[in-house]
Amino acid sequence: MAVVVQKYGGTSVGTIEKIKAVAKKVIERKEQGNEMIVVVSAMGKTTDSLITMAKEISPNPDKRELDMLVSTGEQISIALLSMAFHEYGYNSISLTGFQAGIKTDGLHTKNRITDIDIKNVKKNLNAGRIVVVAGFQGINENGDITTLGRGGSDTTAVALAAKLKCACEIYTDVEGVYCVDPRVYPKAKKLHSISYEEMMEMASLGAGVMETRAVELGFKYNIPIYVAMTHGNKKGTVIKEYDDTMEGKVITGLTLNDDVLMITVNNVEYKSKNIARIFDKVAKHNINIDMISQTAPFEGYVNVSFTCSTDDNYSIDAAANELQTEIPGIEVSKESDITKLSVVGIGMMKQSGVAAKVFNIFSDNNIEFKQVTTSEISISYTINTSDKQKAVNALAEALDLRA
Amino acid sequence: MAVVVQKYGGTSVGTIEKIKAVAKKVIERKEQGNEMIVVVSAMGKTTDSLITMAKEISPNPDKRELDMLVSTGEQISIALLSMAFHEYGYNSISLTGFQAGIKTDGLHTKNRITDIDIKNVKKNLNAGRIVVVAGFQGINENGDITTLGRGGSDTTAVALAAKLKCACEIYTDVEGVYCVDPRVYPKAKKLHSISYEEMMEMASLGAGVMETRAVELGFKYNIPIYVAMTHGNKKGTVIKEYDDTMEGKVITGLTLNDDVLMITVNNVEYKSKNIARIFDKVAKHNINIDMISQTAPFEGYVNVSFTCSTDDNYSIDAAANELQTEIPGIEVSKESDITKLSVVGIGMMKQSGVAAKVFNIFSDNNIEFKQVTTSEISISYTINTSDKQKAVNALAEALDLRA
Numbered sequence: 001m002a003v004v005v006q007k008y009g010g011t012s013v014g015t016i017e018k019i020k021a022v023a024k025k026v027i028e029r030k031e032q033g034n035e036m037i038v039v040v041s042a043m044g045k046t047t048d049s050l051i052t053m054a055k056e057i058s059p060n061p062d063k064r065e066l067d068m069l070v071s072t073g074e075q076i077s078i079a080l081l082s083m084a085f086h087e088y089g090y091n092s093i094s095l096t097g098f099q100a101g102i103k104t105d106g107l108h109t110k111n112r113i114t115d116i117d118i119k120n121v122k123k124n125l126n127a128g129r130i131v132v133v134a135g136f137q138g139i140n141e142n143g144d145i146t147t148l149g150r151g152g153s154d155t156t157a158v159a160l161a162a163k164l165k166c167a168c169e170i171y172t173d174v175e176g177v178y179c180v181d182p183r184v185y186p187k188a189k190k191l192h193s194i195s196y197e198e199m200m201e202m203a204s205l206g207a208g209v210m211e212t213r214a215v216e217l218g219f220k221y222n223i224p225i226y227v228a229m230t231h232g233n234k235k236g237t238v239i240k241e242y243d244d245t246m247e248g249k250v251i252t253g254l255t256l257n258d259d260v261l262m263i264t265v266n267n268v269e270y271k272s273k274n275i276a277r278i279f280d281k282v283a284k285h286n287i288n289i290d291m292i293s294q295t296a297p298f299e300g301y302v303n304v305s306f307t308c309s310t311d312d313n314y315s316i317d318a319a320a321n322e323l324q325t326e327i328p329g330i331e332v333s334k335e336s337d338i339t340k341l342s343v344v345g346i347g348m349m350k351q352s353g354v355a356a357k358v359f360n361i362f363s364d365n366n367i368e369f370k371q372v373t374t375s376e377i378s379i380s381y382t383i384n385t386s387d388k389q390k391a392v393n394a395l396a397e398a399l400d401l402r403a
Numbered sequence: 404m405a406v407v408v409q410k411y412g413g414t415s416v417g418t419i420e421k422i423k424a425v426a427k428k429v430i431e432r433k434e435q436g437n438e439m440i441v442v443v444s445a446m447g448k449t450t451d452s453l454i455t456m457a458k459e460i461s462p463n464p465d466k467r468e469l470d471m472l473v474s475t476g477e478q479i480s481i482a483l484l485s486m487a488f489h490e491y492g493y494n495s496i497s498l499t500g501f502q503a504g505i506k507t508d509g510l511h512t513k514n515r516i517t518d519i520d521i522k523n524v525k526k527n528l529n530a531g532r533i534v535v536v537a538g539f540q541g542i543n544e545n546g547d548i549t550t551l552g553r554g555g556s557d558t559t560a561v562a563l564a565a566k567l568k569c570a571c572e573i574y575t576d577v578e579g580v581y582c583v584d585p586r587v588y589p590k591a592k593k594l595h596s597i598s599y600e601e602m603m604e605m606a607s608l609g610a611g612v613m614e615t616r617a618v619e620l621g622f623k624y625n626i627p628i629y630v631a632m633t634h635g636n637k638k639g640t641v642i643k644e645y646d647d648t649m650e651g652k653v654i655t656g657l658t659l660n661d662d663v664l665m666i667t668v669n670n671v672e673y674k675s676k677n678i679a680r681i682f683d684k685v686a687k688h689n690i691n692i693d694m695i696s697q698t699a700p701f702e703g704y705v706n707v708s709f710t711c712s713t714d715d716n717y718s719i720d721a722a723a724n725e726l727q728t729e730i731p732g733i734e735v736s737k738e739s740d741i742t743k744l745s746v747v748g749i750g751m752m753k754q755s756g757v758a759a760k761v762f763n764i765f766s767d768n769n770i771e772f773k774q775v776t777t778s779e780i781s782i783s784y785t786i787n788t789s790d791k792q793k794a795v796n797a798l799a800e801a802l803d804l805r806a
Contacts, residue, residue, distance in 0.1 A: 016460060054486060057487050058490035062485065064496070065486045065489065066482070066486070068478065068485075068497050072475035072479050072482075075472075075474075075478070079468045079471040080468075080472065082465065082468045082471075083469075086461065087461040087464075094471050096471075096548070098501075099546055120546070145499070
């Protein structure tokens, strides 16, 4: 019998009724002759309300204890889902992270799976049980309960599939992977398939369907990941190895990220020491920099721009104040209505001219861009958020991303 | 340094504010030079609401999964309490049942502790941490999460104290052990101390302060158990070995139980086979019988009465219907406004005449009793519930149970 790992996110198990619906969906697959492993997240907003309780105890709760607390969310949903299988007459067992042998290391609240001791899962599959595994959690060397950080349940599912060399299906509240976020561009094309590399790039650029880590793991072990909607029967998207059927397209998708703060430092005397000082200061304040650009020196002075997350707003102000004292004469300004727009496509590796094409489209539509960076399979631009919709519409038409 | 195990019940950790108050109380004891282990129950009504969810999935949820579900309640409270210690600047670690090495066997939802692998608790105490242990839960041979049934957190606390041969303190929402339930008799005396045997008898007769199993464990390992109120500083009650300071009193306490159904079978032809048939039938319906009485045979016929819990109401009706078909001529009647009143005292072992004294008090106050049973250290009576208050007042005065 084939083994299938399915993962259902928090929205999919958000109520008792939804848990029952998920149980029925799993049973359908089981009845087709598959051995089923089901990974679930915490119900709906459970994790958030647990974190709210923790914050009432301490503004900065101990991270080991936060993992202990938050991991109860998945434990509740696995128990309830397994009860539903029993109720429908199917043998089933729920397993917490430690019972499923999910070993992790790293820092509490953002651990990584190092290995899975798959014995217990296999034993229960062999006994004919539907095995329900708590997503997002594991156990470390000390026997502490750990959690995996963002997108952790997806990672649990892909890691289990990798260990068992079986199919992996991620069910969520979106229909699959779109060329462009359909909330911004409703006519966006849904992809039948996308390569791991493109999906990782899109995930890290903020496409939001799946976290980069889970896709990375699928890539590493070559496990195709099928992403589809929990309810209904619409076809989703397969994330898999790049192959010929995907060729012929230069651009696969376009991603958008509004969580951008752009900082510009003007009037910097052109010495490498000065530039280094700026970035040292930023690093000291634990600010993660994304894009960097620098003007050519003019009369011995340059302007430097960089972007970071809006989460770092306060840290940026602190860093800017210190810099203005330490490097007299510079001016620091901050813009927040900035969007990062990226075009992604593995085809770019073979075909040039994408940057030029985009520049032309921007120019034809009077869209000013502020910065450009490139990776092997993507090009990113920062633009004013006010130009976002116009840019998306023009690019989607021109780059064949419309359904 | 002395080790102290403290246990706080669900009401005591029912809100974030109460958790903080418990943390401060524990820290006070720690600052007096003690190593602290704190056992906690689930917050307030958490367990009930988890069970409600389970019942929405299934009227009779799988018991292993119910343990998996319900055990999250304590896991939430240990994490929050440990966070509070950290917030107040104390090193602390929370441990679930399995992390604390609490090994159990038996049926899911009513397991028993078989042993405690105390290594992890000791290691963390030695590291100077306040160790917070989830009450009510453990792990069985299969690695399944288990729960201990009623009063389980008290049992966890006493078992830990027994393993470490240290003091055990149970904090709750009552001030200690009273001679008589203060809700029925507000002038009741609070006991400074009570023997294990008397406390077990009172617990099994329904005194409600502590479950029998936890007291039994204290008795077995001779661990004095101090029971007191969580908030405030009023002196509580020590449950300990019977000693001379407790002597001189014949009656220690009086317990009441309204959960009584009295069944009377009239016109039973006096043959041992007939009596056996009645109790066989009752056993077949899984009805637990408490008190039994039988009238002397009169003209070849007897009447038999017995009591059971009101939980068995439906089963009794079924058993009665079957009996009336199988033994023609008998009449079965059922009374529900019945109270079981028991007087308890280890002194009764040495001094006779208690029964006579109680009979006289009943007679002086026109209280009719229906049945009497005796154990080594108690005598129990069934009376009409309408006579309960009068009986309690009279007995408390006469037997010196008034404060």
